[in-house]
Each structure stands twice: as C-alpha cells, then as structure tokens.
Amino acid sequence: MNWHSLNFDWNHIRAFLVTAEEGTLSAAAKALNSTQPTLSRQVGALESALNITLFERVGQRLVLTESGLSLLAHAREMGDAALAFSLAACGKSQQIEGTVVVSAGELTAAYLLPKIITKLRLIEPGINIEVVVTNEPSDLKRREADIAIRSFHPKQNDLIAKKVGDEVIWLYGSATYIASQPKISHFSELHNIQLIGFDRSSAVTDILNQQGWNLSKQNFPIITPFQLLQLELCKEGQGLIFFPEQMGDAEPQLTRAFEYMGPVMTLPVWLVCHQELRTSLRVRRVFDILSAELEAIYQK
Known part of the structure; x- marks a missing residue:
C-alpha cells in the first residue's frame, strides 16, 4: 500500500x-x-x-x-x-479513572440514579459519570453511551445485556380524582377515564385493548412525552398516569388507582453494554455497581 x-x-x-x-x-x-x-x-x-x-x-x-x-x-x-x-x-483501557456515559429514561434518571451515582462516586471517586437522559434508546454501537438502562433486550449480537429486574406499572392518580371514579370490576369498564398519554400513537392503547380494555383517543385529553410533566399534571387531578411502583409509591400525592385489580403491566429492566467496552476496567466497574444497585431496587 x-x-x-x-x-x-x-x-x-x-x-x-x-x-x-x-x-x-x-x-x-x-x-x-x-x-x-x-x-x-x-x-x-x-x-x-x-x-x-x-x-x-x-x-x-x-x-x-x-x-x-x-x-x-x-x-x-x-x-x-x-x-x-x-x-x-x-x-483495552485498564485505567479506572475517566468518564463513563450512562443512558437512562427520565424516570430512572430522576428517581433512581441520584442515590446510585452518589454511592458509585463514594466507591470509585476517580470515575466521572455523564448521564444521557432520554426515553429513546441510545445507540451504543455509535458511542452515544457506554451503558444503557432499557426495558427491552437488544437485538444486536455484539451487545451484552443483563436483566436486573422487572418494573411493575400501575395506574396512579390524585386521591381526589380517584375518589371521583366508580367502582369497577374490570379495566374495560373505564369508559370515561382520563389518562395522560405519551404521544398520539395508538401503541399503548392497542396493547391494553388486546387485554380487554376499551380505550380510544378520547381517553387521552392531554399528551406529553415528558414524564415529569405527566407526574405534575396527575398531582393536579388532570387524569391518571402509567407509573412504575418504585417511583409512584414514593410520591405522597399519588395513590394507586384500582389497586384491587392489580398492576397494568410488567416491563423487564435490562442493563446493556457493548461487548468491547465490557473489557474496560472502569466501564466494567460501573456496569457491576449499577447492576447490583438496580437488582437491589427491583428484586427486593
């Protein structure tokens, strides 16, 4: 050449x-x-x-x-x-000092990561953490993040994934709004319920209707992908939200709606990393600490 x-x-x-x-x-x-x-x-x-x-x-x-x-x-x-x-x-890097980029959704970032990162920094003060907060999957192959917390198993063979638990999703609302709702025996009876939605796609509606619900666009008068805004709107009595129990139960202004009927759905929680980065000492250290802390949260 x-x-x-x-x-x-x-x-x-x-x-x-x-x-x-x-x-x-x-x-x-x-x-x-x-x-x-x-x-x-x-x-x-x-x-x-x-x-x-x-x-x-x-x-x-x-x-x-x-x-x-x-x-x-x-x-x-x-x-x-x-x-x-x-x-x-x-x-190939065996230096523990440096930056590790972690990608997480809004709720995980806001509710779970602060304490985990605090503990991680106490254990490994030489590791700097950068958090990418997004509800869209970060592309690990293109180095948008080193480690990602996801609700689905990756399809790429060169990604390492470890399931750290299951996220139980309930309907939550303010006590006032829930008190205004009738007693029901099945979610299909929630004809006039107001839900705060993520977007205008019918993906969530289709999944729930396949389970026997009877929802339409009229049940979603407010749409926002920003989950912390969903939370505040819910506190104001503007409708019910789909929320993980680890986060929803921590909110004193929220109450599980129709708790006697059980959770709405359960989603897996995966910790994902590129296989090349798994051999990096600092990335492996962060991966292991995140894994242990998330397992303690989701499997207790």
Whole structure:
C-alpha cells in the first residue's frame, strides 16, 4: 500500500459523513459538538482535495451530488471502522479513572440514579459519570453511551445485556380524582377515564385493548412525552398516569388507582453494554455497581 497517497484528513471525511446524514450544517455541528463554520471549512477542504462538489444547497438543506452520493457508502464504512477502532481501544483501557456515559429514561434518571451515582462516586471517586437522559434508546454501537438502562433486550449480537429486574406499572392518580371514579370490576369498564398519554400513537392503547380494555383517543385529553410533566399534571387531578411502583409509591400525592385489580403491566429492566467496552476496567466497574444497585431496587 502506498501510504503517501492517503492524504485525506479523517475529520474532513467525518464532517462530510455527518453532514450527509443530518442534512444541514447546523444539525451536523450539533451532532459533532462543533460549529457550522468549522464543518463548512472541513467539507470545503475535502471537496478541494478531491476536486469534486459533494453537496448542493436546496433551500435550507444540503443535498448530495451524484459524486457525493457515490462516496457516501465508503465514508460510512470508514466511520464504522473508526467506531470499531475506538471501541476496541477503549475496551483495552485498564485505567479506572475517566468518564463513563450512562443512558437512562427520565424516570430512572430522576428517581433512581441520584442515590446510585452518589454511592458509585463514594466507591470509585476517580470515575466521572455523564448521564444521557432520554426515553429513546441510545445507540451504543455509535458511542452515544457506554451503558444503557432499557426495558427491552437488544437485538444486536455484539451487545451484552443483563436483566436486573422487572418494573411493575400501575395506574396512579390524585386521591381526589380517584375518589371521583366508580367502582369497577374490570379495566374495560373505564369508559370515561382520563389518562395522560405519551404521544398520539395508538401503541399503548392497542396493547391494553388486546387485554380487554376499551380505550380510544378520547381517553387521552392531554399528551406529553415528558414524564415529569405527566407526574405534575396527575398531582393536579388532570387524569391518571402509567407509573412504575418504585417511583409512584414514593410520591405522597399519588395513590394507586384500582389497586384491587392489580398492576397494568410488567416491563423487564435490562442493563446493556457493548461487548468491547465490557473489557474496560472502569466501564466494567460501573456496569457491576449499577447492576447490583438496580437488582437491589427491583428484586427486593
């Protein structure tokens, strides 16, 4: 191989790749934690080095030219190789000091992680913790996080998953709102119940209706994916919410609704990590501490 012919700057290729995937320089800059002028210069430098035009501007978006489109697959292969290299290198690290990124949903982050992180920092003060709070699954293969707490088992074979317990979901409401509801013998009788929903999709409704419920869009007068807002609206008597018992029981202003009928559903709790990162001493240490603490919470 003639290494002298490889004069491309990886940062320029990465700028091209992320801009192509995001569609705008502003979105790409945000994804790379960079600035639009920097990315614009990097893409321009790559175009000069290749002597071709990679993008055309259409409105606010950048659209790949035919030449840019033909190079995109190669750039993606390079990006995947760089990620694999980074994962492998991180996995070889035996230094305990450093940062570990943990991805968790809003409720887990707000209710469970503060005490766990406090204990973790006491045990391993050399490990810094960065928490990505999102109800969407973080892409561990693309290093959006090192460890994720999820409610589903990953499909990728190169991810390690450990089940740490089960999350029991109940309907919760304010005492005033629950007192206004009739006595029922089955959830199918909740014709006029007001529920605070996550989004306008029918996914939750379909699952519950298959179990015998009788819900429609009219039962969800308020929609918000922000679960802490759901909680506050519930306290105000605006309807019932689906909430894990570890969190709901800790709220003095909430009461389990129709408790005599049992929980609404049970969801598994998985701790997930990329297999390369599992060999990193600090990531393994955080994984083990998180596992022990979450098991203590969910399996007591």
